[in-house]
Amino acid sequence: MSDINQISAQIIDAAMKVHSALGPGLLESAYEGCMLHELRKRGLKVFSQVGLPVVYDTVTIDVGYRIDLLVEDCVMVELKSIDKLVPVHEAQLLTYLKLSGVKLGLLINFNVLHLKDGLKRLVNKLESSAFLRSRSETNDELI
Numbered sequence: 001m002s003d004i005n006q007i008s009a010q011i012i013d014a015a016m017k018v019h020s021a022l023g024p025g026l027l028e029s030a031y032e033g034c035m036l037h038e039l040r041k042r043g044l045k046v047f048s049q050v051g052l053p054v055v056y057d058t059v060t061i062d063v064g065y066r067i068d069l070l071v072e073d074c075v076m077v078e079l080k081s082i083d084k085l086v087p088v089h090e091a092q093l094l095t096y097l098k099l100s101g102v103k104l105g106l107l108i109n110f111n112v113l114h115l116k117d118g119l120k121r122l123v124n125k126l127e128s129s130a131f132l133r134s135r136s137e138t139n140d141e142l143i
Helices: 004-022 028-041 087-100 130-138
Strands: 046-051 054-056 059-061 066-071 075-080 104-109 119-123
Touching: 004 028, 004 075, 004 104, 004 119, 028 046, 028 066, 028 075, 075 087, 087 104, 087 119
Parallel strands: 075 104
Antiparallel strands: 046 066, 054 059, 066 075, 104 119
């Protein structure tokens, strides 16, 4: 599956299925594990807790940033289980998108009655970064 919009739709559909089965109120890690399972069941290439370094002064520095889910190397998914999304959550995802060069990000908050109220789709218009090029060379898989 190569079309980014189809991949995004599959991720949202998977999130709806997980949310329908589990409901709100669990820890983020529970939703992450279920999403990982559901997306892989659908045949998607998914990595979880992918390290995201910062490049400063031509030096790559691992500062502990982690992408919750990276799907097909083109959609970043940031999962939350909180009372409500606030602008800092969108800023975090946009920063991760810029650092990684990934074009599309989904912010999904499972701690809502209706999942549609916990979904945000964000687009990065920057060129792909060294992060994505190095991932394609090493094909890292973190679980």
